[in-house]
Amino acid sequence: xxxxxxxxxxxxxSAVIHLANKDYASLVDDFIRLKILPTDCDRATIIPLMDKAxxxxxxxxxxxxxxxxxxxxxxxxxxxxxQAGGFASxxxxxxxxxxxxxxxxxxYFAILGRAIVTLEGIALTGNEDYGxxxxxxxxxxRKLLAExxxxxxxxxxEVLFSVTGGDS
Numbered sequence: 112x113x114x115x116x117x118x119x120x121x122x123x124x125s126a127v128i129h130l131a132n133k134d135y136a137s138l139v140d141d142f143i144r145l146k147i148l149p150t151d152c153d154r155a156t157i158i159p160l161m162d163k164a165x166x167x168x169x170x171x172x173x174x175x176x177x178x179x180x181x182x183x184x185x186x187x188x189x190x191x192x193x194q195a196g197g198f199a200s201x202x203x204x205x206x207x208x209x210x211x212x213x214x215x216x217x218x219y220f221a222i223l224g225r226a227i228v229t230l231e232g233i234a235l236t237g238n239e240d241y242g243x244x245x246x247x248x249x250x251x252x253r254k255l256l257a258e259x260x261x262x263x264x265x266x267x268x269e270v271l272f273s274v275t276g277g278d279s
Contacts, residue, residue: 115219119145121262127251128266130169131244135161137269148214157212171242172235 115123126141128134135158142148148157167180216224227243234241255267 115223118262119219121260121266124251124254124263125266125269127244127247128269130165131248133162133166133169135165138165142214145220146215146217147220148212152212160212169242169244171245172240176240 122141122144126138126145129138129141136154138161139148139152139154139157143150143152167176170176170180231241231243234243234246255263258264
């Protein structure tokens with residue numbers, strides 16, 4: 112069992128909001144506060160990679176739809192030559208993440224992630240379009256409305272008043 116302090120819980124709530132809204136610049140800030148990314152990380156490299164890796168996931172539908180979205184994104188839907196070029200681009204992006212983006216996953220975050228993936232897998236058996244990020248949004252909204260703490264109120268203001276580059 113993992114214990115997560117209130118401050119990190121608030122940062123996680125903020126991260127879900129930013130992920131759902133595809134506000135990857137703010138998500139980088141959340142990941143820095145959660146100590147997943149270092150404070151001096153290369154935002155210009157990370158933000159486009161987050162967009163590529165996370166945007167298909169936010170749409171929901173699990174691994175099958177994620178794979179289809181990635182293939183579309185990298186132009187791997189057509190003939191074998193486009194698949195080879197797309198695979199090379201995808202591999203380069205993966206290598207960039209592994210070699211150029213110093214990240215670490217706190218133990219509690221790994222445990223929580225494993226639980227979420229399991230729950231999402233169960234939900235996908237009943238609804239192949241299920242997306243846990245968007246499905247968690249009503250819970251997050253209720254939490255934001257119920258809490259009267261400055262950190263949570265700031266997150267609520269971001270939901271209500273911010274303009275992001277996302278298409279959600």
